[in-house]
Amino acid sequence: MKVNIIGGGVSGLTLGCYLQMYGFRTEIFEKNKVPGGLCASWKRGGYTFDASIHWILGSGEGSAFYKLWSQLLDMKSVEFVTHETCLEIELKNSQDKYGNNIFRLYTDICRLEKYLLDIAPEDRRSIKRVVTLIRTMQKYEMPPMVCEIPELQTFRQKLKMVRYLPFVWQYLKWASVTNMQFARRLRNPFLKEAFELLFDGEEVNLLVTTMPLAFYDKKSAGYPIGGSARFADRFADRYMQLGGKINYNRDVSRVIVENGRAMALEFSDGSLAESDMTISTVDWHFTVYKALGGEFINSSIEKLASLKVLQLYPSVLMVSLGVAKTFKDFPHFFRFPLSRPYLSPDGTVYERLEVHIYNYDPTFAPEGKTSVTMSFFTRNGAFWIDLRNSDRELYDRYKSDLAANMIDELDKKFGDIKANLEVTDVATPATYHRYTGNWQGSAQGWFPGNNLMAQSPVGIDLPGLKEFYYTGQWSMPGGGLPSVLKASHDLAQKLMLKYKS
Numbered sequence: 001m002k003v004n005i006i007g008g009g010v011s012g013l014t015l016g017c018y019l020q021m022y023g024f025r026t027e028i029f030e031k032n033k034v035p036g037g038l039c040a041s042w043k044r045g046g047y048t049f050d051a052s053i054h055w056i057l058g059s060g061e062g063s064a065f066y067k068l069w070s071q072l073l074d075m076k077s078v079e080f081v082t083h084e085t086c087l088e089i090e091l092k093n094s095q096d097k098y099g100n101n102i103f104r105l106y107t108d109i110c111r112l113e114k115y116l117l118d119i120a121p122e123d124r125r126s127i128k129r130v131v132t133l134i135r136t137m138q139k140y141e142m143p144p145m146v147c148e149i150p151e152l153q154t155f156r157q158k159l160k161m162v163r164y165l166p167f168v169w170q171y172l173k174w175a176s177v178t179n180m181q182f183a184r185r186l187r188n189p190f191l192k193e194a195f196e197l198l199f200d201g202e203e204v205n206l207l208v209t210t211m212p213l214a215f216y217d218k219k220s221a222g223y224p225i226g227g228s229a230r231f232a233d234r235f236a237d238r239y240m241q242l243g244g245k246i247n248y249n250r251d252v253s254r255v256i257v258e259n260g261r262a263m264a265l266e267f268s269d270g271s272l273a274e275s276d277m278t279i280s281t282v283d284w285h286f287t288v289y290k291a292l293g294g295e296f297i298n299s300s301i302e303k304l305a306s307l308k309v310l311q312l313y314p315s316v317l318m319v320s321l322g323v324a325k326t327f328k329d330f331p332h333f334f335r336f337p338l339s340r341p342y343l344s345p346d347g348t349v350y351e352r353l354e355v356h357i358y359n360y361d362p363t364f365a366p367e368g369k370t371s372v373t374m375s376f377f378t379r380n381g382a383f384w385i386d387l388r389n390s391d392r393e394l395y396d397r398y399k400s401d402l403a404a405n406m407i408d409e410l411d412k413k414f415g416d417i418k419a420n421l422e423v424t425d426v427a428t429p430a431t432y433h434r435y436t437g438n439w440q441g442s443a444q445g446w447f448p449g450n451n452l453m454a455q456s457p458v459g460i461d462l463p464g465l466k467e468f469y470y471t472g473q474w475s476m477p478g479g480g481l482p483s484v485l486k487a488s489h490d491l492a493q494k495l496m497l498k499y500k501s
C-alpha cells in the first residue's frame with residue numbers, strides 16, 4: 001500500500017519510520033530543502049542558531065518517552081545535557097531574605113524543595129504540596145502504556161491502570177490550578193512574584209511546570225548536543241534506512257479527491273503524486289481549508305477554526321547573536337526586567353527579556369565564542385506575516401529596531417556584548433510561517449487550555465473523506481516533540497491494525 005506523507009517535520013519523519021516498520025510503502029513530500037520543520041537550526045558566520053529544542057521529555061532511561069524515542073533512535077548515541085536550573089528569573093519588586101532578586105527553578109527536586117523552604121518557610125504547606133505532586137508523578141510511567149494504543153492493550157494491562165489512582169487523585173486536585181492562583185496562596189512576596197512570572201506574566205496551568213520538573217529530576221528532560229537540526233536529521237537518516245523516500249523542495253498545494261477518496265497530491269509546479277493513502281502532518285488549518293478547500297468539515301472543525309475552542313500558541317520573535325565571548329558562569333536560560341517596557345509594532349508590550357545562552361553546546365560557536373538568543377512571544381503573528389508581504393522595507397526596519405533595542409538592554413545587563421558582537425540574526429513570525437506554513441507562525445500549534453488531559457480536538461480523519469489521515473503538532477494542545485512522536489506512533493498503530501492485520 002503506497003502512502004504519501006505531506007511534511008518532513010518530526011511528525012512526518014517519525015510517522016514515516018513507524019509506517020515503514022509496519023510494512024507500508026511511504027514517501028514524504030517536504031517543501032524545504034532540509035528535514036525537520038520547526039525543529040530547525042541554521043548557521044550564520046560560524047555560529048549556529050536554534051529555533052526549537054530547549055529540552056525534550058524522555059531523554060533519560062526509565063521514562064516512558066525514552067522507550068518511544070528508542071524505537072526509532074539509538075538514544076545512547078545522543079549526548080544530552082541536563083541543566084542545574086530550568087530557568088532563572090530576576091524579579092523586579094522583591095528580594096529573598098539574603099537580598100537576592102534572582103529566583104532559581106532548580107531541576108533537582110530535593111535541592112528545589114530545600115531552596116524554597118529556606119527562602120519561604122511561611123509557605124511550607126504549599127511548597128510541600130507541590131513537591132508531593134511532583135514526587136507522585138515520578139512514581140508512574142507517563143504517559144501510561146506509551147507503546148500500545150488502547151486497542152492493543154491486554155485486559156491485564158488495562159487492569160493495571162488501577163495503580164494510577166493516587167496519581168489521578170493528585171491530578172484532579174491540581175487540574176485547574178494555574179501559576180497565578182498558586183501565587184495568590186503564597187505569603188512570601190519573593191516566591192509570590194516568582195510564580196507570577198513563571199510564564200513571563202501569562203496565566204498557565206501549573207502542571208506545565210511540575211510535569212517537566214518530575215522528568216528533569218530524573219535526568220529525563222535533557223537538551224541534545226548539536227541542537228534541533230541535528231536531532232531531526234537522526235529521524236531522516238532512520239527513515240531512509242527503513243526504506244522511506246524523502247522528496248525535498250516539493251510544495252504541496254492541494255490534495256486531489258475523487259468520490260470522497262484522497263487520490264493524489266498536487267504540487268505548486270502542477271505535478272502530481274498518486275497514492276492509496278494520504279497523510280498530512282503539516283499545519284492543520286492549511287490542510288483542512290487550503291489543501292482540501294474546506295470541503296470536509298463539520299461544526300466542531302468550524303469552531304476550532306474560528307478559535308472558539310482553543311487559542312493559538314503564541315508565535316515568537318527571535319534575536320540571535322554571535323558573541324566573541326564566553327559566558328561560562330552565566331545561567332543558560334534567564335529572564336530579567338527591561339530598563340523600560342518595549343512596545344512592539346505588533347502591539348505587544350515587553351517588560352522582560354528572555355535570554356538563552358548556549359554556553360553548554362560547544363557545537364554552536366567556535367571556541368571562546370557563544371551563541372545567544374533572545375525570544376519575544378507574540379499573539380499577533382499575523383501582523384509580521386502581513387507586513388512582510390505588504391512593506392518589506394518597514395518590516396526590515398522594525399526587525400532592526402527590535403534587535404538594536406534588545407542588544408542595548410543585554411549590553412546594559414551583561415556588559416561587553418556590543419564590543420564583541422559578530423553576528424545578528426532576527427527571525428519573526430513571518431519567518432516561521434514562511435518556513436513551515438504554521439498558522440500565524442504558531443510555535444507549537446494550539447495553546448493548552450486548563451484541562452491538560454483533555455482529548456485532542458483535532459481528529460485523525462475528516463468527515464466524509466476516505467483514505468486520508470492527519471497528525472502533527474496540532475493533534476495535541478501544546479505540541480512539542482514528544483507529543484508529535486506519540487501522535488505519529490498511535491496513528492501508525494491504528495493504520496497497522498486497520499490495513500495490515
Ligand SMILES: Cc1cc2nc3c(=O)[nH]c(=O)nc-3n(C[C@H](O)[C@H](O)[C@H](O)COP(=O)(O)OP(=O)(O)OC[C@H]3O[C@@H](n4cnc5c(N)ncnc54)[C@H](O)[C@@H]3O)c2cc1C
Pocket residue numbers: 006007008009010011012029030031032035036037038039051052053054055056057250251252253281282283316435436437438442443444471472473474479480481482484
Ligand atoms: C521557539 C520554539 C521552541 C520550542 N521548544 C521546544 C522544546 O524545547 N521541546 C520540544 O519538545 N518542542 C519544542 N518546540 C516545538 C517543536 O519544535 C514542534 O512542536 C515540532 O517540531 C512540530 O513538528 P511537526 O512535524 O508536527 O510540525 P512542523 O515542524 O511544522 O513540520 C511541518 C513540516 O511540513 C512542511 N510543510 C508545510 N507545508 C507544506 C506543504 N504545503 N508542502 C510540503 N511540506 C510542507 C514544513 O516545511 C515542515 O517541515 C518548540 C518550537 C518553537 C517554535
